[in-house]
Amino acid sequence: MLLIKNGKILTMAGVSYENGCILINNGKIVKVSEEISEMECGASEVIDASGLLVLPGLIEAHCHIGITEEKKGFEGDDCNEMVEPVTPYIRAMDGINPMDSAFHNAVCSGITSVMVGPGSSNVVGGQFAFIKTDGRNIEDMAVLVPAAMKIAFGENPKTNYNDMEKMPTTRMSIAGMLREELFKAFQYKKEKERNKEDFVPDFRKECWLPVLNGEIPLKAHVHRTDDILTAIRIANEFGLKITLDHCTEGHLVADEIKKSGFPAIVGPSLASRNKIEVQNMDFKTAGILNKKGIKVAITTDHPVTRIQYLPICAGFAAKEGLGIEEGLKSITINAAEICNVSHRVGSISEGKDADIAIFDGNPMETFTNCIYTIINGRVLYDRFRDSEKNEKQQ
Missing domain, CATH: 3.20.20.140 (Metal-dependent hydrolases)
Structure with a gap:
């Protein structure tokens, strides 16, 4: 299971969370809520999205x-x-x-x-x-x-x-x-x-x-x-x-x-x-x-x-x-x-594919960075991880 916590979530389904959580299992979104206990859900991977904007892919x-x-x-x-x-x-x-x-x-x-x-x-x-x-x-x-x-x-x-x-x-x-x-x-x-x-x-x-x-x-x-x-x-x-x-x-x-x-x-x-x-x-x-x-x-x-x-x-x-x-x-x-x-x-809703993009601002603004990209519940892009890789290669 993957848990995204503490993010500002715009679900694009008529609901938003200033400090919300998303639980993902087997490539699907299983829960979207203001609070999901990390201990109780048993997530094996956690993304702390504090200060970040969470959108559907x-x-x-x-x-x-x-x-x-x-x-x-x-x-x-x-x-x-x-x-x-x-x-x-x-x-x-x-x-x-x-x-x-x-x-x-x-x-x-x-x-x-x-x-x-x-x-x-x-x-x-x-x-x-x-x-x-x-x-x-x-x-x-x-x-x-x-x-x-x-x-x-x-x-x-x-x-x-x-x-x-x-x-x-x-x-x-x-x-x-x-x-x-x-x-x-x-x-x-x-x-x-x-x-x-x-x-x-x-x-x-x-x-x-x-x-x-x-x-x-x-x-x-x-x-x-x-x-x-x-x-x-x-x-x-x-x-x-x-x-x-x-x-x-x-x-x-x-x-x-x-x-x-x-x-x-x-x-x-x-x-x-x-x-x-x-x-x-x-x-x-x-x-x-x-x-x-x-x-x-x-x-x-x-x-x-x-x-x-x-x-x-x-x-x-x-x-x-x-x-x-x-x-x-x-x-x-x-x-x-x-x-x-x-x-x-197209939206962050229970039962839909876990395709999620997390940004450090509004993606429509030029200085905004994509921090994480998740497709079918898998983290395909992690800006912090990739930056560390590039630094080591240099």
Whole structure:
């Protein structure tokens, strides 16, 4: 058993403790209370969090960690299959390298889980996976697989296929190709339901069933207002769930997004305005959407912005109108709810995974340090221990 005591605990579940305790056993949170007796609980390991802030492990809701590996160039870049515009059958799980050095950066920053998947060069990019940031075997790291189906609108697929002189080269053809693929997927679903005994599965269509059955959302790469509204339109036409990822100009159509009921994953706002469709990028977007009642998470879109700056991105959004509480929610419970994993992670609650990050201040402030990172009840990062190691090595 692991006991965390004397910490200021923000559970992100509507309760906080100025001087509280958390008891962990077999990778799960078994008790959260103002006081837990060290002697009575029989803890074999104790962390004294006096003067520290205890939060649920931080969550990155949209990134390409392990697929676009750091320091590897082409050999380590498996983010986009850029020769065929519709590839729903490819799986992030088959491209994530847990040895990517960015996973270590994530753990040392208090980021305990991530939503990872293909990039945005294709109209349909493939299946995302929600995983923990610690491990060597990707299957052991998995929390939800598949977790979403990536689709993309606008500049990226247009640019990629225009260079090849093939469709799609316009926003009209992007939408048309997506509609065609969804129509065929629904036809496949109906045929399978009609002919259960004699049905022959199609590998390229079977992957759509979790989306069509409402189990996972479409994950839409959308920056401009017209792309945001087209994504909403198509999702409504087919009765599908969707998340609006990046949502750069979302503040310009906040009322329409609110009406749709779909959540937004905003960012990367700590990046260059290097494309036409991100000319209106601003940290104020998240706050404007939140004030309309839209559920918001923050993303670095790693490696566009490096993953360890996730809490800083949330801090800039908090400064520009999102506020401190909602800023923290955007990288904890809101991210978990948008990614459909809030039953496992996102808050410090009894029965949930023991994924916890402990800081010496608010993680959205630049001078704050992550002191401990705990994943599945194991202390994966201890700043004091690691500092001692480094000193000895020097």
